[in-house]
Amino acid sequence: MTDTIEIKLGIAPIAWTNDDLPELGKENTFEQCISEMALSGFTGTEIGNKYPKDPIVLKSYLQPRKLEVASAWFSAYLTTEPYEDTQAAFIEHRDFLHAMGAGVIVVSEQGHSIQGQAVDLFTEKPIFTENEWASLTTGLEKLGHLAAEKNMKIVYHHHMGTGVQTTAEIDRLMTETDPELVSLLFDTGHLVFSGEDPIEIYKQYHDRIHHIHFKDIRQEVLSDVLASKDSFLTGVKKGVFTVPGDGLIDFKPIVEIITSHHYKGWVVVEAEQDPSRANPFEYALKARHYIKNIWGI
Ligand SMILES: O=C1C[C@@H](O)[C@H](O)[C@@H](O)C1=O
Numbered sequence: 436m437t438d439t440i441e442i443k444l445g446i447a448p449i450a451w452t453n454d455d456l457p458e459l460g461k462e463n464t465f466e467q468c469i470s471e472m473a474l475s476g477f478t479g480t481e482i483g484n485k486y487p488k489d490p491i492v493l494k495s496y497l498q499p500r501k502l503e504v505a506s507a508w509f510s511a512y513l514t515t516e517p518y519e520d521t522q523a524a525f526i527e528h529r530d531f532l533h534a535m536g537a538g539v540i541v542v543s544e545q546g547h548s549i550q551g552q553a554v555d556l557f558t559e560k561p562i563f564t565e566n567e568w569a570s571l572t573t574g575l576e577k578l579g580h581l582a583a584e585k586n587m588k589i590v591y592h593h594h595m596g597t598g599v600q601t602t603a604e605i606d607r608l609m610t611e612t613d614p615e616l617v618s619l620l621f622d623t624g625h626l627v628f629s630g631e632d633p634i635e636i637y638k639q640y641h642d643r644i645h646h647i648h649f650k651d652i653r654q655e656v657l658s659d660v661l662a663s664k665d666s667f668l669t670g671v672k673k674g675v676f677t678v679p680g681d682g683l684i685d686f687k688p689i690v691e692i693i694t695s696h697h698y699k700g701w702v703v704v705e706a707e708q709d710p711s712r713a714n715p716f717e718y719a720l721k722a723r724h725y726i727k728n729i730w731g732i
């Protein structure tokens with residue numbers, strides 16, 4: 436298949452050790468994680484809490500394994516804290532990612548987020564007020580300027596249990612921010628979990644999507660999570676997420692639309708589940724084979 440050579444495939448450490456739920460995978464070491472990523476055929480990683488914080492030290496582990504840093508998550512609190520607090524933390528994060536050679540910074544607004552709380556994921560999610568939307572959009576544009584100082588972009592992560600989860604919320608964020616300053620991250624798992632149509636989102640925002648997370652959803656676990664009114668993390672522990680090819684999402688039309696729009700950048704497999712039930716190395720291999728089969732890359 437042509438047009439795919441500028442796509443790079445990475446995998447996130449969250450399947451080995453989960454920063455949202457540190458008890459998941461606490462026994463897995465950093466070196467096991469990055470060695471298994473490389474062995475399963477990925478060339479990029481995001482960052483987990485067991486990774487060395489010093490760029491020189493981190494490079495000394497990643498380079499022998501031919502792994503690059505694709506990006507790393509940043510929690511913004513633009514709706515609940517003074518902008519300056521988010522900015523200070525963002526600059527530190529940006530400079531670390533820049534030193535690691537990454538081009539994009541994953542940003543997610545965590546003001547009022549319930550993704551870490553033991554409450555019903557669908558009924559308790561935040562709905563931003565008009566003032567909060569204004570703080571979010573103006574704050575993100577300022578972060579976008581700061582990213583541009585280093586020739587980087589911010590890619591906004593829509594996410595379950597946050598104020599930017601649904602299609603309507605993504606639409607509002609995209610409409611009210613400057614495309615030059617705020618790009619979008621496309622996460623298949625979060626869109627399908629929320630009941631959105633990933634193909635429609637990709638079609639609408641292909642020119643703003645500069646980072647991709649591939650995760651799949653187990654239908655039977657999703658039905659259980661919805662019926663039980665579970666929280667996000669209970670859903671994760673039950674196994675709602677899995678790797679592409681192991682769940683309900685048909686990735687063939689998704690890779691077709693990504694290819695047809697000449698996407699350039701990282702596609703990162705990100706499938707948090709309980710590593711004691713889903714061996715991360717086996718699932719990384721499964722994901723890599725599936726992508727090769729359906730996409731040829
Ligand atoms: O990109 C992500 C980072 C995680 O911390 C998050 O909770 C996960 O679901 C995700 O999509």
Ligand SMILES: [Co+2]
Pocket residue numbers: 592622648705
């Ligand atoms: Co994600």
